[in-house]
Each structure stands twice: as structure tokens, then as C-alpha cells.
Amino acid sequence: MNGIDSIFSTLNSQKSVLDYHLERHNLLLSNIAHIDTPGYVAKDLARVDPPSFAGALEVAMKETNPGHLPGDRSQSLAGRVFSDPSPGVGNDKNAVSLDREAAKVAANQLRYDVIASLLGGELTGLAWAANDGR
Secondary structure: OOHHHHHHHHHHHHHHHHHHHHHHHHHHHHHHHOOOOOOOEOEEEEEOOHHHHOOOOOOOOOOOOOOOOOOOOOOOOOEEEEEOOOOOOOOOOOEOOHHHHHHHHHHHHHHHHHHHHHHHHHHHHHHHHHOOOO
16 A cells, blocks of 8 residues: 555545444434433444445435435445443333433544544645645
């Protein structure tokens, strides 16, 4: 692998990490949105490395009404969705803990921000190099 390939491999790797944290963020916020939904079990996203993942998961949004817009079926999640009933189930069979989900969102946001800062620094360095140090 030459230097250019190495640079773009690093950028692609960081992009996939950002994609994972974005998907996880959306899933965690969905859990919070369902905090009062009877019978709802919280979900989370486990990171799956691309070589073993290799397109094994194809997720399509279900259209439950003819008026709904179709989802983007070309995109798949950057991980594996799993149920997370660990906070316990209340009388309404809802297994979402607001405190737990908020902590997960905050930790996930911090990780996303760190990777975005690193990626931004690398892109700034590439732009500087492409402009001959100007």
C-alpha cells in the first residue's frame, strides 16, 4: 500500500466510524422517543468490523402506509441492531430508562465529536499539502 492509499484508507476508516456513531445516535434517540410506548424494548447498535460484516445486513424501512416516502434501501447500518432490555421492564412492559439512554447518547456524541475533530484535522492537513503549504 503506497502513501496515497494509506491516507484514503485512514479517511475511509474514520468515515465508517462516524457513520456507525450517527446510526447509533439515531437509534438511541428512537429509544427515548418510545419511553412511553407500552411493550417497547430499547435497542442498541453493536459495532461490526467491515471485513466480517461484508454486506450481511440489509435493512429496509417498512412502508406501513402508501403515503409514506420510501426509505433509502441502498444504505445499511454500520453495525448490528440488538434488543437491550437490561434496565428492566416496568408495569407497562416498557424497557427504556431515560437516564441510561441519555448517558449512552452523551457518550456516543463525545466519541463522534472526537472522531470528527481528528478527521477534520486530517482533511485540513491534506488541503494544506494540496495547496503547497499555503
